[in-house]
Amino acid sequence: MKRLYIEELKRVMRTKSILLFLAAALVLSVFMAYVPVTYERFTYEENGREITIKGREALAIKKELQSPNAGEITPEKIAAGLKSYQHNLEIYGDFYGDFPINVHNSEIFPWSAIVRRLQEIMADSENGLAPDYTEITEENALHFYERCPAHLDDLMNMEQKDNPAAREIAAEMYSKVKMPFYYYPGYNSNMAEYEGMYLFLLMFLCTMVTSPVFCCEYQTGADDILRSTKHGRKKLAFVKILCTMTISLITFALCMAIFTFVSNSLFGWECRRTSLQIIYSAVSLLNVDLGGLQNLVMWAGLVSLLSSISFVLFLSSACKNTTLSTGLTIAFCMAPSALYMMAGGDFTSYLRVLLPSGGLGGTNSFFYAVTSYFEFLKIGPATFWTPWLLLAVPALEIPVFLWLTVRTYCRRSM
Amino acid sequence: MEITLEHVSKYFKDKARKGSPVKKAVDDVNLHLTPGVWGLLGANGSGKTTLMRMVCGIMKPTAGRICYDGVDISQLGDFYREVIGYLPQEFGFYPEFTVQQYLEYIAALKGIPDTQAKHKIDELLTRLSLEDVRKKKIIKLSGGMKRRVGIGQALLNDPELLVLDEPTSGLDPGERVRFRNLLSEFAQDRIVLISTHIVPDVEYIAARNAIMKNGTILQTGTTQELVSQIHGKVFQAIIPSQELGMWESEVQIINLRNEEDGSVCLRYLGRPSDIPNAAPQPPCLEDLYLYLFPKS
Ligand SMILES: Nc1ncnc2c1ncn2[C@@H]1O[C@H](COP(=O)(O)OP(=O)(O)OP(=O)(O)O)[C@@H](O)[C@H]1O
Ligand SMILES: [Mg+2]
Numbered sequence: 001m002k003r004l005y006i007e008e009l010k011r012v013m014r015t016k017s018i019l020l021f022l023a024a025a026l027v028l029s030v031f032m033a034y035v036p037v038t039y040e041r042f043t044y045e046e047n048g049r050e051i052t053i054k055g056r057e058a059l060a061i062k063k064e065l066q067s068p069n070a071g072e073i074t075p076e077k078i079a080a081g082l083k084s085y086q087h088n089l090e091i092y093g094d095f096y097g098d099f100p101i102n103v104h105n106s107e108i109f110p111w112s113a114i115v116r117r118l119q120e121i122m123a124d125s126e127n128g129l130a131p132d133y134t135e136i137t138e139e140n141a142l143h144f145y146e147r148c149p150a151h152l153d154d155l156m157n158m159e160q161k162d163n164p165a166a167r168e169i170a171a172e173m174y175s176k177v178k179m180p181f182y183y184y185p186g187y188n189s190n191m192a193e194y195e196g197m198y199l200f201l202l203m204f205l206c207t208m209v210t211s212p213v214f215c216c217e218y219q220t221g222a223d224d225i226l227r228s229t230k231h232g233r234k235k236l237a238f239v240k241i242l243c244t245m246t247i248s249l250i251t252f253a254l255c256m257a258i259f260t261f262v263s264n265s266l267f268g269w270e271c272r273r274t275s276l277q278i279i280y281s282a283v284s285l286l287n288v289d290l291g292g293l294q295n296l297v298m299w300a301g302l303v304s305l306l307s308s309i310s311f312v313l314f315l316s317s318a319c320k321n322t323t324l325s326t327g328l329t330i331a332f333c334m335a336p337s338a339l340y341m342m343a344g345g346d347f348t349s350y351l352r353v354l355l356p357s358g359g360l361g362g363t364n365s366f367f368y369a370v371t372s373y374f375e376f377l378k379i380g381p382a383t384f385w386t387p388w389l390l391l392a393v394p395a396l397e398i399p400v401f402l403w404l405t406v407r408t409y410c411r412r413s414m
Numbered sequence: 415m416e417i418t419l420e421h422v423s424k425y426f427k428d429k430a431r432k433g434s435p436v437k438k439a440v441d442d443v444n445l446h447l448t449p450g451v452w453g454l455l456g457a458n459g460s461g462k463t464t465l466m467r468m469v470c471g472i473m474k475p476t477a478g479r480i481c482y483d484g485v486d487i488s489q490l491g492d493f494y495r496e497v498i499g500y501l502p503q504e505f506g507f508y509p510e511f512t513v514q515q516y517l518e519y520i521a522a523l524k525g526i527p528d529t530q531a532k533h534k535i536d537e538l539l540t541r542l543s544l545e546d547v548r549k550k551k552i553i554k555l556s557g558g559m560k561r562r563v564g565i566g567q568a569l570l571n572d573p574e575l576l577v578l579d580e581p582t583s584g585l586d587p588g589e590r591v592r593f594r595n596l597l598s599e600f601a602q603d604r605i606v607l608i609s610t611h612i613v614p615d616v617e618y619i620a621a622r623n624a625i626m627k628n629g630t631i632l633q634t635g636t637t638q639e640l641v642s643q644i645h646g647k648v649f650q651a652i653i654p655s656q657e658l659g660m661w662e663s664e665v666q667i668i669n670l671r672n673e674e675d676g677s678v679c680l681r682y683l684g685r686p687s688d689i690p691n692a693a694p695q696p697p698c699l700e701d702l703y704l705y706l707f708p709k710s
Contacts, residue, residue, distance in 0.1 A: 003522050003528065004522045004523065007518065007519050007522040007523075008519075010515075011508060011510065011511070011515075011519060014510040014511075014515075015508075015510050016510065217506075219506075220505075220506025220507070220508075221502060221504050221505045221506040222505060222506040222507060222508065224467070224472055224500065224502040224505060225500065225501075225502060225505055225520070225564075225567060225568075226520075226523060227472050228470045228471065228472055228495060228498060228499075228500040229495060229520065229523040229524045229525075229571075230492055230495045230496040230523070230524050230525045230571075231492075231522075231523050231524070231525055232495065232523055233491075233492075233495075236523065413472060413473055
């Protein structure tokens with residue numbers, strides 16, 4: 001078995017197309033980690049002229065400006081931020097029109113991440129509309145952390161009126177969120193989004209490498225010879241699966257290490273300690289910081305990847321030729337994203353959880369499920385937080401698909 | 415060691431066929447294979463490949479069973495595959511393999527220990543005149559060389575049962591002779607089943623032949639036994655070339671050769687009285703083949 005495994009690995013590593021795909025994955029890891037920085041902009045005014053700085057320089061200036069407020073977000077800091085907002089609004093009316101850019105940069109921008117969250121949780125409990133900054137009091141700011149769970153309750157009562165179980169899960173999860181929150185400037189939401197996109201690309205590349213594994217043999221006719229050898233049935237199927245998994249795992253580990261290293265080095269490793277609640281929503285349910293979120297998205301990506309590969313292996317064992325198998329693989333990769341773009345609703349949500357690649361792609365991604373909305377799914381009488389399902393279901397599917405693969409391969413042409 | 419086929423049939427679904435939608439590719443075949451070289455003869459589409467795939471356990475018969483020393487091969491699994499070697503009629507290689515790498519890969523699949531495999535590969539490369547190309551990519555080889563590599567992989571595990579589907583197609587005359595010698599040496603105490611269209615190949619090396627037609631075995635026997643049925647039916651005559659048209663409809667021509675003086679030398683199946691001055695000839699397997707499969 002070991003010798004066969006080594007021979008098979010050697011064979012695969014000699015295949016040009018596979019090496020090409022792996023090289024593409026590596027190049028993309030650096031590229032996708034770097035791109036979010038290029039979105040950074042910083043504009044200021046000098047001698048009546050607006051000057052915009054881009055990229056890493058802009059990022060450095062922004063981090064510098066916000067750094068006095070880094071660390072623990074105390075209620076006093078929130079109140080100070082609100083005061084700065086209100087003071088300037090009193091002078092200039094609103095943030096639009098004539099609001100001087102340089103004042104914005106020095107008085108508003110350093111507080112923005114914090115004050116935005118205050119505004120969020122002060123939303124009306126009936127209609128969910130956020131108040132004006134001028135309507136919020138210092139008292140509100142000082143009681144920020146008490147207000148957070150109350151705001152979550154409001155939201156849940158609005159959104160999950162008929163689902164008491166969901167409300168319970170949400171309250172339970174949120175009660176575990178560590179307060180006060182922490183904030184380290186520099187984080188750019190594109191970074192996490194690009195991580196999700198990169199994971200999708202990685203899945204795509206790995207499944208493309210996987211799709212010919214079995215059917216290529218059927219197509220060339222090499223299969224007849226392999227099949228008539230002693231280890232050419234179950235053992236070969238196992239070895240092929242093992243090799244595909246090995247290569248995918250190594251690629252994944254290597255590429256994600258590069259990606260994580262590059263993007264965190266660019267944005268600052270300290271950002272990883274920022275609370276999730278400061279970045280997306282003060283009432284994000286999960287008790288993690290950004291580093292934790294990065295890791296979680298990565299693990300979810302790995303589960304989806306392995307599950308997708310298992311599924312594509314099965315496809316490959318069942319298809320007659322590589323064209324068919326590649327076509328189906330592409331359709332399979334795109335299906336969750338396409339479904340989400342074209343149709344929403346419960347059916348799509350269930351389907352996404354069932355599809356091995358459901359947590360990878362655009363708006364359907366695991367990352368969005370964790371951060372943006374409170375997603376719950378009912379399965380029979382039980383209600384689950386969707387992100388957990390996105391982790392668990394594909395993981396459970398792996399052995400099923402692999403079993404089907406071996407079975408289909410062994411029974412072929414019988 | 416023996417292989418027995420008992421009422422073996424293989425049906426394929428064939429939607430293109432009018433009437434019955436099943437194609438009986440192999441139809442109730444009974445065959446008892448004993449050590450020695452067996453030639454499987456038959457026209458295109460007569461079911462040779464299908465039969466061989468079933469003997470190798472790659473395809474399951476629709477009906478009947480195939481036994482190795484009395485045990486159904488579907489129950490033998492690994493053990494059976496350990497003792498067979500198979501060269502398919504059409505086969506592919508991984509494009510990235512060189513000859514040597516490919517043989518090493520198959521040796522691993524056949525579970526041959528590493529050092530033993532190395533020796534065996536060296537030996538086979540020599541015997542199949544492939545030493546010079548051992549480091550060459552298989553896809554860059556000529557058709558005949560590829561087939562030799564295919565023969566090589568089938569022989570790697572010294573199989574007790576060697577099944578070769580048209581092994582000589584694409585081989586040049588020199589290689590063909592070497593291949594025959596290799597086979598006759600190899601076939602001691604082993605069963606070798608080969609199919610071919612090149613009748614002289616089996617005539618020289620096959621101890622026994624089975625003739626297939628439309629999925630059934632028409633006849634089995636040694637070349638002599640088979641050929642004896644057409645004893646006294648093969649003749650040679652020299653006729654003027656203008657008479658050729660006349661005789662063509664009367665007798666079944668096996669071979670004709672234009673002579674320099676404008677006459678034609680004719681080998682044909684028929685009765686002595688057909689053409690005047692015809693000389694009887696000793697029949698060969700090719701004559702039988704044409705006798706059994708007359709051109710329609
Ligand atoms: N997988 C299949 N599906 C459907 N029909 C098939 C299949 N394989 C073979 N056949 C049919 O079965 C018949 C026998 O085919 P087979 O390949 O066994 O013939 P053969 O004797 O090897 O011919 P050849 O001399 O051309 O190699 C043919 O009519 C063929 O069309
Ligand atoms: Mg054939």
